[in-house]
Amino acid sequence: MVVPLWAWFAVVGVILVMLAVDLVAHRNAHVVSVREAGIWTAVWVALGVAFGGLLWAVYGSEIGAQYFAGYVIEKALAVDNVFVFAIIFTWFAVPREYQHRVLFFGVLGALVFRAIFIAAGSVLIASFAWILYIFGALLVYTGWRMARTRDSHIDLESSRTVRIFKRLVPMTDEYDGQKFVARRAGKLLATPLLLVLVVVEVTDIVFAIDSIPAIFAVTQEPFLVFTSNAFAILGLRAMYFLLADLIDRFVYLKLGLAFVLVWVGVKMLLLEVVKVPTLLSLGVVITILAVAVIASLRATRTPKALPHEPAAPTAEVADDLDVREPLEQTTSAADAADSPTDPTTTTTGAQR
Helix, strand or coil: CCCCHHHHHHHHHHHHHHHHHHHHHCCCCCCCCHHHHHHHHHHHHHHHHHHHHHHHHHHCHHHHHHHHHHHHHHHHHHHHHHHHHHHHHHHCCCCHHHHHHHHHHHHHHHHHHHHHHHHHHHHHHHHCCCHHHHHHHHHHHHHHHHHHCCCCCCCCCCCHHHHHHHHHCCECCCCCCCCCEEEECCEEEECHHHHHHHHHHHHHHHHHHHHHHHHHCCCCCHHHHHHHHHHHHHCHHHHHHHHHHHCCCCCCHHHHHHHHHHHHHHHHHCCCCCCCCHHHHHHHHHHHHHHHHHHHHHHCCCCCCCCCCCCCCCHHHCCCCCCHHHHHHHHHHHHHHHCCCCHHHHHHHHHC
């Protein structure tokens, strides 16, 4: 795949323009609604799919399928990031109106670090082809570990990043709006929001160690690895606000992601033995994720309320149920059995 230099600059330019538009749209701190998050998620997904369609039209189906395989894998792994970010924001008690600013600069840093990792990975693969087997083994191990520890959560109380930051960087005790730094008594201090940003960046770097090799498992083209990664994580902020309140519903998603990592890892390990078509690999990934999501939603759906059995009619509602006459007849029969026979009484009862 031959990609001209201007295409790289064009892609980076589009990304920067979209980030600028997003920054302007959210320049004022506010709580991002589900509706707003849904609209932005649709915009980012449409942009990523449109770029994939362009690659498909220009370079053919194989290149297009490789891009979409990388895009779907990275998009799915980004959902796991969303859950971790929700835990981080909750632990640090970050107000919802400030969370978008943290995620914006977090994604900006993620793009830079991932570009560095992709460039380094491409150089290593070009120089040492056998490193693909190390990537494959790493993915299989990561998938196994994710499946085994899927119910565990990040422990920020003992986080080394938090301890080092607090030891080295003077901080304020409280948030100061959206500011990452604030001046107190003539000194420039970090706010807790800067610490949250650092934790988010470090967390994303850890996630990149898994996700970058996973995309190299479906394509070794640096342009495809970078663009599929970039367009997938650009929508991370909007996806967070869309899914943050639903994290308890996706109980089997981590297990599905574990199977995806194992699948692409085994595929990479058997690269010289079995050539798996890219479209087949993409289909397997989509199927695993679809099964995990559907199973999660079915397992956590709210059970329907059971209908209550109707209570036996009381004397007060007897008129509405048209049962007064049988009740009176029963009462009359009982009275007649307990009292002496009286022609007058009998006649009167019959008249009723």
